[in-house]
Amino acid sequence: MVFGKEAARFGVGVIGNIIALVLFLSPLMTFVRIWKSKSVEQFSPIPYLATFVNCALWVLYGLPMVQPHSILVITINGTGLGIEIVYLMLFFLYSDRKQRIKVILIVVVEIIFVAVLAFCVLTFVHKDEIKKRAAIVGSICMVGNILMYASPLSVMKLVIKTKSVEYMPFFLSLFSFLNGVSWTAYALIRFDAYILAPNSMGTALGLAQLLIYAAYYKSTKRQIAEREAKGEVVMAEKSVSGRVAQKPNNDSRV
Numbered sequence: 536m537v538f539g540k541e542a543a544r545f546g547v548g549v550i551g552n553i554i555a556l557v558l559f560l561s562p563l564m565t566f567v568r569i570w571k572s573k574s575v576e577q578f579s580p581i582p583y584l585a586t587f588v589n590c591a592l593w594v595l596y597g598l599p600m601v602q603p604h605s606i607l608v609i610t611i612n613g614t615g616l617g618i619e620i621v622y623l624m625l626f627f628l629y630s631d632r633k634q635r636i637k638v639i640l641i642v643v644v645e646i647i648f649v650a651v652l653a654f655c656v657l658t659f660v661h662k663d664e665i666k667k668r669a670a671i672v673g674s675i676c677m678v679g680n681i682l683m684y685a686s687p688l689s690v691m692k693l694v695i696k697t698k699s700v701e702y703m704p705f706f707l708s709l710f711s712f713l714n715g716v717s718w719t720a721y722a723l724i725r726f727d728a729y730i731l732a733p734n735s736m737g738t739a740l741g742l743a744q745l746l747i748y749a750a751y752y753k754s755t756k757r758q759i760a761e762r763e764a765k766g767e768v769v770m771a772e773k774s775v776s777g778r779v780a781q782k783p784n785n786d787s788r789v
Contacts, residue, residue, distance in 0.1 A: 544724040548607040551717035558714045559586070559615040561706035566625050575629050577693060577702045580638050583622045585686035588645040589679040590616040595653050596676050596729070600662065602669045608730075673729030680733030684711055684740040691747075699755040700748050708748055712741025 562583070569575050590612040595601060597608035623642060627635055652675065660668045690703050715737035722731035 540724060544721060545607070547717065547721045547724060551714070551721050552607055552611040554710060554713045554717045555611045556614060558707070558710035559618045561710045562622065562704055564706075565704050566622060569625060569629050573629055575626055575634070577690075579689050579702070580623070580626045580630075580634070581689040582683075582686040582707065583619055583626065584638070584641050584645070585679075585683045586615065587619040587623060587642065588649065589676075589683040590619060591645070591649045592652075592672070592676045592679045595649065595656075596669070596672045600657065600665070600668070601672050603665070669729070677729055677733045681736055681740075684715065684733070684737035687711065687744055688740070688747075694747065694751060697758075698751055699758050700751045701755055701759065703744070703748065705748055708741060708744035712738060712745060715739075715741050 565578060569578065593612040594609055594616060597605035597612065599605075602608070623638065627638055630638065652672065656668050656671055660671065687703060687707055694700055694703055715734045718730055718734040719738055722728075722734060
């Protein structure tokens, strides 16, 4: 029975790893757009800063000296940490000076925070108090995880103001929801409150984001279509103006 439970938990954990990997990769098209345009436009760095520190905290939580038998937690969050570093590097490259300073300062603060937490927990909480280590790190991870799930809502003001979800990546919200569902199931099979609490809340936050996306999807499509039509009119006017400007030269040759 125990073996069956552990096998089920491992299987759900593997599924959770796959979904989480897709979650980490979901903003890829956003960053392809940033790379092509050489600008971050109105995209917010907050989701990637939140995910960066969240992954670092969960890697610490999954260490054998903090929470044994959590290899799946380490593997996916270690991978996510590497992916977020790439995203933040691109954000740094294509932001203006003010935003670059903001991003680098937040990253430095996050690194110092995780390093100090790791030092304090591993130094001042003894090995025979491993449950206490897990409680301290797990409690902080819960906060980090909730912030990660809520971070796409940071563009909420822009969405409401513009009635557009153009700068609220859909796949980030979709896989945030699916990731929350999978890790909630993982935590329920062998009860782990530190994984269950933030991921159940993450499921609700992910669902809220999808509902917001659905509410403004049509108005977003309409705005993009109008912008593209306006761009075509401008191009046509420029083309006509160009021909008019060239006409005197043609006449002079005749």
